[in-house]
Ligand SMILES: Nc1ncnc2c1ncn2[C@@H]1O[C@H](COP(=O)(O)OP(=O)(O)O)[C@@H](O)[C@H]1O
């Protein structure tokens with residue numbers, strides 16, 4: 001049994017160019033909202049993950065490191081500078097007032113790992129005192145990260161129980177980190193002793209990677225968590241005044257630049273979304289108006305056949321809603337196809353932490369985007385429907401053409 | 402017996418004409434059609450024929466006066482009611498091309514049924530047969546000739562078995578052969594009990610008519 005909607009359906013099918021154009025517009029609407037929401041959310045997630053990760057309040061690096069390399073890069077890109085300082089500073093700083101937890105890290109240059117196609121960054125840390133990496137461990141096979149054990153970042157193609165080889169040295173993956181949206185995702189963490197072994201192995205193999213390092217008591221950076229009774233800035237100033245060769249940085253300052261770029265990206269995403277909406281809605285309204293002008297005679301005929309004004313509106317609305325609903329679906333699917341597989345790419349391109357929202361959030365964003373674009377379609381079709389339902393049937397029919 | 406009666410109807414439009422803004426396309430007149438008759442209205446273009454027909458067929462509200470279908474004052478109904486009334490009781494063959502281009506021939510013919518969710522191919526098939534367009538069943542309107550399109554429009558106007566049929570210049574764009582086909586069809590429809598009103602320029606139409614009117618400059622005359 002065919003109903004009024006059939007007229008709308010046939011019109012969609014038999015005017016493919018117009019229908020596809022309207023669908024594409026709706027898809028663009030949905031894509032902009034969905035993509036914008038997911039990207040901005042992923043950046044916000046990445047940012048809070050980054051804040052958490054910097055569970056350390058203060059990061060202390062050799063003074064020359066601050067000029068050598070942008071510190072933000074160290075945290076985000078994993079472009080760790082290969083800077084080193086005397087390990088004795090660790091003991092000295094731990095004595096300072098206000099220093100709660102304190103833990104060293106050692107940065108190593110990239111090496112090609114058997115596990116991965118990309119050069120992995122190996123970071124040495126001290127599992128005993130660490131408070132920055134351990135909280136991210138998602139899965140582990142032992143309580144301890146011992147000699148020749150490694151912890152791998154979430155994006156690496158290596159899993160708990162695997163054996164990896166660096167410079168011929170076999171190491172065991174004992175833990176894997178949760179997704180952080182930062183450089184941790186592509187790094188490998190291990191103990192100081194293991195790093196020592198790896199350096200020696202690389203020298204023996206004459207790979208010469210770490211020739212510049214004296215294998216003595218060096219560290220790259222010190223992470224400090226200030227105890228509750230002290231002010232972070234006081235401790236920072238204390239270190240900077242007393243240790244000219246070091247530089248203490250408030251980690252929140254380090255990421256303030258990121259927070260600024262995040263705000264900028266959010267603003268840009270918002271502006272783009274608004275522009276896209278204004279343009280696409282404008283085109284849709286014009287398209288529907290043109291369509292109603294062009295089909296005036298048809299609507300007058302429908303009216304003469306006994307279609308009420310309400311039925312004419314139903315036809316136009318059915319067309320608008322179905323096209324924008326399908327378009328919205330297409331837009332969201334496109335968004336999923338683009339954003340999810342390319343999130344790694346987006347992350348490196350934007351040089352910002354990027355952590356996709358979880359499935360329920362993505363679903364909410366998708367449904368929201370589809371509803372919005374459908375609503376936009378219904379609204380523009382609504383204008384056209386209002387116009388169509390007011391046509392002067394007698395006038396149109398008497399003119400013949 | 403359903404008589405169609407127009408009582409003191411008049412149609413004015415807003416348009417600059419000789420000093421006033423109001424212009425009467427149809428001056429006050431009475432008009433009656435008896436069941437099963439074929440009435441023809443002739444007259445020069447712009448005389449008000451279509452305006453009169455549209456008032457009679459329920460798609461143009463008169464400025465003054467009433468249109469009665471039997472006892473029913475059709476313009477006392479709300480749009481929804483009147484639309485349904487038109488759908489069930491009034492057939493209308495519009496002037497010129499009136500096909501819905503996205504619908505096939507059979508779908509066009511079933512359109513009045515489709516609008517009310519009551520489509521049924523049997524009636525349409527019968528009408529296509531009667532008007533010799535069965536072979537065009539699934540064709541699209543753009544593939545049809547003027548005569549075929551007009552026969553399709555007549556079939557569409559008859560699908561609901563209306564008591565009244567209006568046809569505005571149904572032969573305006575047709576050749577002689579098709580003109581005769583259309584006139585004969587309308588005559589036959591009237592013979593079967595449907596009240597038919599036709600507006601035309603053709604002098605030949607008189608042969609088929611039970612009653613002939615002239616309409617010039619808004620004045621209706623016998
Ligand atoms: N909706 C309208 N608004 C203004 N003028 C109209 C309208 N409909 C018809 N007219 C005018 O009324 C007159 C009669 O028109 P019409 O009934 O179409 O004549 P006919 O069908 O005899 O050619 C014409 O002058 C026409 O311009």
Ligand SMILES: [Mg+2]
Pocket residue numbers: 398447450451452496569
């Ligand atoms: Mg006319």
